[in-house]
Amino acid sequence: MKKSTDQVVFLAISYIVTSLIAIFTLFPFVVLIVNSFASEHSIIFYGYSLFPKEFSVDAYDLIFRSPDTILRSYGVTMLITTLGTATSLFFSSMAAYVMYRKDLKYRNGLAFFIYFTTLFNGGLASYYITLSSTYHLKNTLWVLLFVPMFSAMNILILRNFIRGSIPDSLCESAKIDGAGDFSIFIRIIIPLSKPALASIGLFTALGYWNDWWTPMMFVERQRLFPLQYVLYTIISSVNVSSSVVQNASSVTMPQESLKLAMTVVSTGPILLAYPFVQKYFVKGITLGSVKG
Amino acid sequence: MKSLKKPGFFHELAKNKVLYLMFLPVAVYYILxxxxxxxGIVVAFKDxxxxxxxxxxPWNGVDNFRYFFVSGKALQVTTNTIMYNVxxxxxxxxxxIMVAIMISELASKIFKKVSQSFMFLPYFISWVVVSAFMYNFFNYDYGLVNxxxxxxxxxxxxxxxEPSYWYILLPxxxxxxxxxxxxxxxxxxISGIDQECYEAATIDGANMFQKIFKITLPLLKPTVVILLLLGVGRILRGEFDMFYNLIGNNGLLIDNTDIIDTLVFRxxxxxxxxxxxxAAGFYQSVLCFLIIMIVNTIVRKVDSESALF
Structure with a gap:
């Protein structure tokens, strides 16, 4: 079919605008990665550029020469991300299943109990005081696990997914066959909600991975710093040397390229995983936008 | 008769005890x-x-609020928060919407995929990393822009x-x-819109732009309205991550970029x-709650299907 003029005009505009925006969003990533391989000398003399004059891996070398801090913070991040996501998914989907069960009289009350927390909160001061001086969660791994753990929206999205994809009759017939409430959840609900669990799980994992706020509020012990917070301290501090590299005095610090290399090292896993997990996020957004 | 028909609270708990137990972990979390x-919000009225x-x-009445309002801080951060959020x-x-409509019309599958992947990428990184980007671009000595x-x-x-740059940069x-x-x-x-609408319009001789303005946009309206209302409900909640990472405690910029959330944190x-x-936290929470209640009441009056709750 031959395209009419208006179609041609519209498509031309679309291709141009979309390309421009795509380049605009990608550009900073390119600048970051390229310059993390630039030598300190070329950054100091020529500044950041798209085509550095001298290449070097000094900054990466420095990070991995004394990798204790980095490896430890990687460890903390990995631990809270995996443990937190698994716990969150299990209990979130369990709560979602409970609210899906039609024979439960107070299911809507429970849903509102969760939803209400998104409408009203006690403010940061009260939250901070409660967690740090009432629960004594300051400087513990627990605080890093608990604070980002549950999201009311995610739980409700899971409930909507279960409601929309698993017919009540399936539950009922399982019940007649003698299955208990918990085993219905394990044997039927979990296997059938895999697509939603994958999406919500990845959103939760991303939340844990990128969480710098919780450690900033509640953690002062350097041993417990997750990756994102180490990065935060490096970028926001003028003097890099003390926080990443212990034996800094003996070498001249490539401060500028070090900042970039640290950013790459801490964001790398996300960028690498991105092409494979993107579709689950897209699905997750679509799930969330369907109102239940 | 009635009491027989209506099982009580404890009866219901006993009957479905396994289900309620399964809900318990999440319930305990939200309580704690x-x-x-x-x-703890009462702390706003305490010394x-x-x-x-x-x-x-000890209680100290409204002393905390007096300072918050008299110092002019309340007006300043409220104005900034609302202005930026709007x-x-x-x-x-x-x-x-514009990008979505354009992408939906593109023919090349690969181009669609690639451009969408690029645009979606920034969602995955934290504002900490964005502040590193800012440093690469705008550092006074080495930055790319400079x-x-x-x-x-x-x-x-x-x-x-110089605060004025941020009025452009932040958006x-x-x-x-x-x-x-x-x-x-x-x-x-958009992908939920029935394709027959477009086919019928094509037969009637509608051009691309007419289809967008007469079909796509009107059919998107309910979604847009809902999302806008959700946004309005959060109008007093600032993007703390963004403001704090990009600007931090920079005294030169504070008057123009201080939002309620950064004030509370600081x-x-x-x-x-x-x-x-x-006091600032209380003010934010209570106003937010009122706004969202009002918004929801209005939505329910106009179109009860779209109400949030």
Whole structure:
């Protein structure tokens, strides 16, 4: 079919605008990665550029020469991300299943109990005081696990997914066959909600991975710093040397390229995983936008 | 008769005890991490000290609020928060819809995929990383933008001492981070539109632009309205991550970029001014709650299907 003029005009505009925006969003990533391989000398003399004059891996070398801090913070991040996501998914989907069960009289009350927390909160001061001086969660791994753990929206999205994809009759017939409430959840609900669990799980994992706020509020012990917070301290501090590299005095610090290399090292896993997990996020957004 | 038909609260709990037990972990979490701090909001009316805790610190009436309002801080941070959020919401909505419509019409599958992947990428990184980007571009000595300006023979700019740049930068950065997410959201709404509408319009001789303005946009309206209302409900909640990472405690920029959330944070952990922190927090929470209740009531009157709850 031959395209009419208006179609041609519209498509031309679309291709141009979309390309421009795509380049605009990608550009900073390119600048970051390229310059993390630039030598300190070329950054100091020529500044950041798209085509550095001298290449070097000094900054990466420095990070991995004394990798204790980095490896430890990687460890903390990995631990809270995996443990937190698994716990969150299990209990979130369990709560979602409970609210899906039609024979439960107070299911809507429970849903509102969760939803209400998104409408009203006690403010940061009260939250901070409660967690740090009432629960004594300051400087513990627990605080890093608990604070980002549950999201009311995610739980409700899971409930909507279960409601929309698993017919009540399936539950009922399982019940007649003698299955208990918990085993219905394990044997039927979990296997059938895999697509939603994958999406919500990845959103939760991303939340844990990128969480710098919780450690900033509640953690002062350097041993417990997750990756994102180490990065935060490096970028926001003028003097890099003390926080990443212990034996800094003996070498001249490539401060500028070090900042970039640290950013790459801490964001790398996300960028690498991105092409494979993107579709689950897209699905997750679509799930969330369907109102239940 | 009636009492026989209506099983009581405890009867229901006993009958479904396994289900209620399964809900318990999440319930305990929300009680500990949401409802208990909610009660702690009374700290706004107290002269808080750590020794006595929230419960036993002495009451001081509205003293905390007096300072918050008299100092002019309340007006300043409220104006800033609302102003930025309105601009963010407007450009986010417009650009997301625009990009979604464009992408949905593109023929090349690969181009669609690649461009969408690029746009969605910023959603995955934290504002900490964005602040590193800002440093790469706008660092006074080495930044890419300043290099470019010097190469052209212009004066380099110092965005960390001049507030006016941020009126442009913050919305642009917000857009940069969220337009991919938003376009995915609206794209899924567009893909829900019945293709027959377009086919019928084509037969009737409608051109592309007519189809967009007469079919796509009107059919997107319910989604847009809902999302805008959600946005309005959050109008007093600032993007703390963004403002704090990009600007931090920069005194030169504070009057123009201080939002309620950064003020609360700074008062709490920086200056240890619990009175200010709790008063501003109370003000934000209560107003937010009222706004969202009003919004929801209006929506329910106009179109009960679209109400939030």
């Amino acid at each position: 991490f949401a409802y208990v701090p909610m009660l 808080f000290n750590y020794r006595d805790g929230i419960l036993f610190s 601009v963010f919401l407007a450009i986010y909505t417009i650009f997301s 290099n470019f300006l010097r190469a052209l023979g212009n004066e380099p700019i110092n965005i960390y001492s 642009v950065l917000y857009l940069w981070k969220w337009v991919g997410f938003g376009s995915v959201l609206y794209l899924s709404a 008062s709490l952990l920086g200056t240890q001014d619990f009175g200010m922190a709790s």
